[in-house]
Amino acid sequence: MPEGHSVHRIARQFERNFVGKPMLASSPQGRFAEGAAVLNGREAVSVQAVGKQMFLEAEGDVWLRVHLGLYGAWDFAGEIVVDPTIASANGRMGQTNQRGTALEAPILDTAGENSLSSIGAPRRTRVHVRMSEQTKGLSPDDSEWPPPIVGQVRLRLMTDITAADLRGPTACVLQTPEEMLASVAKLxxxxxxxxxxxxxxxxxxxxxxxxxxxxxxxxxxxxxxxxxxxxxxxxxxxxxxxxxxxxxxxxxxxxxxxxxxxxxxxxxxxxxxxxxxxxxxxxxxxxxxxxxxxxxxxxxxxxxxxxxxxxxxxxxxxxxxxxxxxxxxxxx
The missing domain is CATH 1.10.8.50 (Helicase, Ruva Protein; domain 3)
Known part of the structure; x- marks a missing residue:
């Protein structure tokens, strides 16, 4: 099961790539079609992680609550804006050591735990990453856009340059502000x-x-x-x-x-x-x-x-x- 650090990293991805932008929303799998229709066309206002749950606020007092559970993951594709201090030239999140000193060469986890393109339950992701200019030395590739649907995608959120696909979550629901606060209060x-x-x-x-x-x-x-x-x-x-x-x-x-x-x-x-x-x-x-x-x-x-x-x-x-x-x- 994805633990708290993964959900906070996901929230940071949404903060960098979605907040302040209008979103296109769809449910290729069909299980979240009504919710996607509500989100479609709304601007992402804010995002926060609390424990293993992420709360994405959309304009109009609508909140998306996602709990990845045992098998859930978000896959990111397109132009992904990352923190340049931890970006690495291979499309993965880099890392610093526990003393805060940046490593000269990023070390990748063999199981993909520190993957940039897929965060959540381990899986072999097939999405393509077209890194932002903020990651120095990288240039966009010619990946298909929008990226093809792979597997059972509960929810796809897109801006004009970035896509996020949600697969296998335990919970994916829309909430009012009051319901969102009640969910957080239980944690x-x-x-x-x-x-x-x-x-x-x-x-x-x-x-x-x-x-x-x-x-x-x-x-x-x-x-x-x-x-x-x-x-x-x-x-x-x-x-x-x-x-x-x-x-x-x-x-x-x-x-x-x-x-x-x-x-x-x-x-x-x-x-x-x-x-x-x-x-x-x-x-x-x-x-x-x-x-x-x-x-x-x-x-x-x-x-x-x-x-x-x-x-x-x-x-x-x-x-x-x-x-x-x-x-x-x-x-x-």
Whole structure:
């Protein structure tokens, strides 16, 4: 499932390429035909991400709410305006390291996690990218315009130069301003939305009053927004916390450290496009980690392999219908 960093990156793509422009909207699949008809011809006014959901405002007090769920993704085509400080000459988002120093040569994730043209659930995208002049040294190609429809596209949004195709979302609905605010109110705090101090206190209160296992609370979007299976496992390991500990039994200082860690990890994810959860890497180790997720996580996807710290076998179990990876010794 796309986690919070991906949705924030999607929102930034819409901010750069759609906000302030009239949109053509259609539903090639047909399942969102009525909603697309409402959006068609309206100007995009604003966009924001909260956790795993994106809210796109169109003129006339109409909001589009999209939750990608397990399989959803946005594919972008045409002229895509990207931040020139992180643009790379191969059509992918570049990245900086965790110390903020730009890398000389961008490192691409083998699974396409930091792809510019497709953000969301992993898939092989067939859309074409015609980079903006803001990405120095690139020139437009001769891709077909508008791009051909590929697969089951729930919603296509287009300006005169950019297209965004939505496939496989859990939710794609239109809302009034009141409905949009009600949707946001149901979500837990997001480090990139609202007041930092208030967000931390909301998280601490929500965790400390519950008997539910902390592993389940971190995945509860009413407790905290944006954390999915990868970040959940990694954050628990980074705090050496047993995933079965009831929330109210987790020491308050550890709860606060969990929140601050989420603040840090989300910022890295938005900046790089990758869920980098190992600190202190440099040189070949850092490049390997940026290229392959199996080299940038402590426990996620490492069932049966030795713990990177103690050598014990990483355990895999199911909790809340999702896989949980953890070290029974480090997190005893």
């Amino acid at each position: 837990g705090p997001d480090p990139l939305v609202g007041d930092a101090t208030e967000n931390e206190e909301r998280f601490v209160r929500a965790v400390k009053k519950r008997q539910t296992a902390i592993a389940l609370l971190l995945m509860d979007q009413a407790v905290v927004s944006g954390i999915g299976n990868v970040y959940r496992a990694e954050m628990l390991f980074r705090q050496q916390l047993n995933p079965h500990t009831p929330g109210r039994d987790v020491p308050e200082d550890i709860v606060r450290e969990l929140w601050l860690d989420w603040v840090r990890l989300l910022a890295v994810g938005v900046e790089t496009g990758q869920m980098m959860t190992m600190d202190g890497l440099s040189g070949d180790a850092y490049r390997a980690a940026m290229a392959n997720r199996d080299d940038r996580h402590w426990v996620y996807h490492r069932a049966g392999l030795p713990c990177r710290v103690c050598g014990s076998e990483i355990a895999l179990e199911e909790i809340g219908a999702r896989k949980l990876y953890w070290c029974p010794r480090c997190q005893a």
